Amino acid sequence: MRTPRWMPRTAALLCLALTVGACTEKPPGGGPNPPDDGGTTCAPENRNDEIRLGLAPACEGCHLTGNKPFFASLTAFENGLVYDERYVKPGDPDNSLLVQLLVGNAPGSYPQMPLGQRYDELVASGHVTLTTEQVKAWIRELPPPPGRLEAADPKEFTVRRLSAEEMVVSLMDQLGLVLEDFVSTTDPNWRNKAYVVNGGKLFVWPGDWSPGISTEYVSDSRSVERFDALGGGNSLVYRKKDVGFGPSAAQTLVQMSQAWCARAVDKRGNTAVLRYVTLADTSAKNPDAVQKNLRALYLRMLGQPPSEAEAKQLFEQVYLPLEAQSARLGWIGVCASLIRHPLWLTY
Numbered sequence: 001m002r003t004p005r006w007m008p009r010t011a012a013l014l015c016l017a018l019t020v021g022a023c024t025e026k027p028p029g030g031g032p033n034p035p036d037d038g039g040t041t042c043a044p045e046n047r048n049d050e051i052r053l054g055l056a057p058a059c060e061g062c063h064l065t066g067n068k069p070f071f072a073s074l075t076a077f078e079n080g081l082v083y084d085e086r087y088v089k090p091g092d093p094d095n096s097l098l099v100q101l102l103v104g105n106a107p108g109s110y111p112q113m114p115l116g117q118r119y120d121e122l123v124a125s126g127h128v129t130l131t132t133e134q135v136k137a138w139i140r141e142l143p144p145p146p147g148r149l150e151a152a153d154p155k156e157f158t159v160r161r162l163s164a165e166e167m168v169v170s171l172m173d174q175l176g177l178v179l180e181d182f183v184s185t186t187d188p189n190w191r192n193k194a195y196v197v198n199g200g201k202l203f204v205w206p207g208d209w210s211p212g213i214s215t216e217y218v219s220d221s222r223s224v225e226r227f228d229a230l231g232g233g234n235s236l237v238y239r240k241k242d243v244g245f246g247p248s249a250a251q252t253l254v255q256m257s258q259a260w261c262a263r264a265v266d267k268r269g270n271t272a273v274l275r276y277v278t279l280a281d282t283s284a285k286n287p288d289a290v291q292k293n294l295r296a297l298y299l300r301m302l303g304q305p306p307s308e309a310e311a312k313q314l315f316e317q318v319y320l321p322l323e324a325q326s327a328r329l330g331w332i333g334v335c336a337s338l339i340r341h342p343l344w345l346t347y
């Protein structure tokens, strides 16, 4: 089967979306901005932004997402940190928690930021160039809050990739699949034992989810390896989830999308993919049904209807060439390509 052509572009788009923080990574010594950054300039927008970009190499590793995403954007920095008096007291650096965190004498459970490493050591080693003194000077003359902090900014939102758990759960649901489609149910007590994976089903499952207390949670270790490759964590082996979306995640998702879409199409009575068509309907015989199903599937997978242009592209570039082989392949291809769409992959 031909791989739908969307993948490279999808991956590129996604990488773009996920590396928006990258422009804050200045080379040690604060070198010039990269010449070609895709139109978004990394030059600081204002005084607060200078500080944000200066601190970022030490902080953004942990504060790009999560419940304290101070470094996701200038707005996040200003809203979440700069103009929150718990952290920054205008004109009073020594009583500002931010400074106390940098020098390592903050009260509370986290005396020091970054965690586990002294900020002045990072300055000394050249990882960051902004000194604590400069941060203090900035707080002494903190700029007044910009007007936009008052109003919600509809342009300001951040996206993240779906976690591996979310991918597995939502994909099963969207495709009308259940555990029983992948694992053997011959043992009446199968739910309480390590899952026995049926061959050739490309099962993907978290290593710490299924029953049992050994590490033998799933009979086929590849199921768990695929989950790892998707970027999933595993609490049993103390592995964190990967918040990026690299080649191995993309490759696994390609395989998984094709295999699972095939299962969904082949599953008897399953209307998840084939809602308005059967495999006997082709674009020649029943064009309206095909178009209707294509749009319905897009809506189901991506949560919004396609534009005319997108529906046309999906039909002409993905469905039609595959339908020439069989309608079954056509729908598997459409289904799989939607799973690799940026709207599917991100949240």
Ligand code: HEC
Binding pocket: 055, 058, 059, 060, 061, 062, 063, 066, 067, 068, 081, 087, 098, 101, 102, 108, 110, 113, 114, 115, 119
């Ligand atoms: C290795 C990970 C890590 C790095 C790097 C890091 N932080 Fe944190 N930070 C945390 C964690 C964990 C918490 C506490 C948990 C939470 O509230 O999210 C936290 C909390 C904070 C808080 C809130 C503290 C409070 O008591 O409310 C501030 C402010 C903060 N970090 C600033 C920074 C700054 C500034 C930097 C860079 C100089 C930085 N962090 C670097 C992990 C990190």
